[in-house]
Amino acid sequence: MAAKTTDIAEDDELEPVADETAHQARRVVAAYATDADECRMLFSMLGIAPGETA
Structure with missing residues (x-):
């Protein structure tokens, strides 16, 4: 089953991981x-990737 487009977070909604x-x-x-x-x-x-975290 394909994912709904509403289930995918926008880039500006993503938090960097610890x-x-x-x-x-x-x-x-x-x-x-x-x-x-x-x-x-x-x-x-x-x-x-190294350098991409918080």
Whole structure:
């Protein structure tokens, strides 16, 4: 089932994640990524790339 457009938050409604949460998320993403390019892409998509947190 496709997501409703009203279910998707606008960029200005999103809060940055805490540094510790981003650090933990980076570890999980890095553990499951198949290579460095995929890891960087996922970091960017999730908004947890180094330098993007609060």
